[in-house]
Structures are given as C-alpha cells and as structure tokens.
Amino acid sequence: MEMDVAATVAEWIRQSNRIVVLTGEELSSESGLPDLSGPSLNPNIRDFRENKEVRAKYWKRIKEVYPSIINAEPSPSHQALAELEMIGGLDCIFTQTTDGLHHKAGSSSVIELNSSILWVNCTSCGKDYSLNEILSMIEKGEDVPKCTECGGDQLKPPISFPGQPPPHWEAREAWIRLHKADLFIIVGASLEHEPVASYPYLARERNIKVVIISENQSPADDHVDAMIYGKPSQVLTYIVSKVKEGITIT
Ligand SMILES: [Zn+2]
Structure with a gap:
C-alpha cells in the first residue's frame, strides 16, 4: 500500500460531502465466504427454469454454502465503511455482493446492485420467503422447494442469473446517486461488466474524483485520480484512521 496516496485519499474524504462507495467480491472473500458469483450458484436462467435437475443441483449447492453465509462476520472493510457513514459525508454504498454483510456491519444506506441471496421469491405467484424457510423445506427432504402458496x-433468490437483466431499480438508483457524488471510491469490486464498468468514466466526465482500492488490476486503473493496490481491509482501516485524525471534535 502507498501510504502517501492513502493519506491523500483520507484528505479528499474529509473535504467531501457526498461520497459514494462501490464494493464487490473481495470484501466477501475477506469475510471467508466462498465465491457466490461463480457458475454453480448462477446457472443460466433458461436451464434453471426448464430443467428440474438444474434446480435440484442449485438448491444442493445453496444448502452447502448456507452455513458460511449465515455465520459470516463483517470484515474490517465492512466495519471501516460503516464507521465512515457515522463520521459523515458518506452518501451510500452500492455493492456487487449479495451476502448482506454491509447491513450486518451497521451500514444503513446500501444499494445491492445484484440484490440479495438471503431471500427467495416465487417467480410464479410472487410470494417471498427467507432463505432460512427454504432451507428447512430442503432439510425435510425436498430436492426442489415448492411454493406453499x-x-x-420456480423459486429463486431475486439475484440475476446469466440471461436475466440486472435488477432495474438498483441500477437506476446507483446511477442517480453517482451523478450527485463528489467522491467515488471503488473497493474490491469488479469493473469487467456493464453498467458498472462505465461508472469510473462517467464520474471522471463529471469531475467527480475517483479512487480504486483493490488487490487486482482493472481496465480503469490508469484513468482514475488514485489507485491503491492492496488488501481492502488494510487500506480502508488506515484511511479511516487518517480521516479521524484530521477531525477536531468540538
Ligand atoms: Zn408461488
């Protein structure tokens, strides 16, 4: 981590009134979660709808990962961002993660771009279930859970499987918030796919400062105001401690 760049980012945070943060998979993996964005948990929507075996395989995999999702604790990254919201200046977090860990850490303004894996919806009649309710149906011996209504x-979490459009409201809301921001911090997120891939460029066009913090490289790295390669937990903890140093309590 480049400490002087991180200290500069802390200064920008202190000067900003509407900070928007985008987070992704690297935060989930810091909390010890398996990759929830992989193909075993994201089957093609047509296969899922048409093939009962695909659904059975999906629910079997959900059953395997459920304990790690439910028992996962927020990482220092989640905690640092929750703290930043309390300090002030943070408008909202939009996240590519589906595990609910920002909420668990105490962040209140969170937009889940890919929705949540923690609840399930009947795509026939619209009835909602907690993932826990569905798991108990599976525990009772059903390969594929059935809607009680x-x-x-045809039950599934509201996350988009390949072949489905991303959740509309969330993408629109994120777009609006980003337009009004004065600082955009991207942490441990993937910038491979649209609409998110365009966000750093859109922000730069509007003179919004853009910072990327990640262990991995991305196509936008050379086009932003600051790029910090490192573990999100380490970098964010350091930055938030610097932000606090500069705040005089009156
Ligand atoms: Zn139903």
Missing part, C-alpha cells in the same frame, strides 16, 4: 417449484 401456489405449489409451483
């Missing part, structure tokens, strides 16, 4: 077995 309509009897259908």
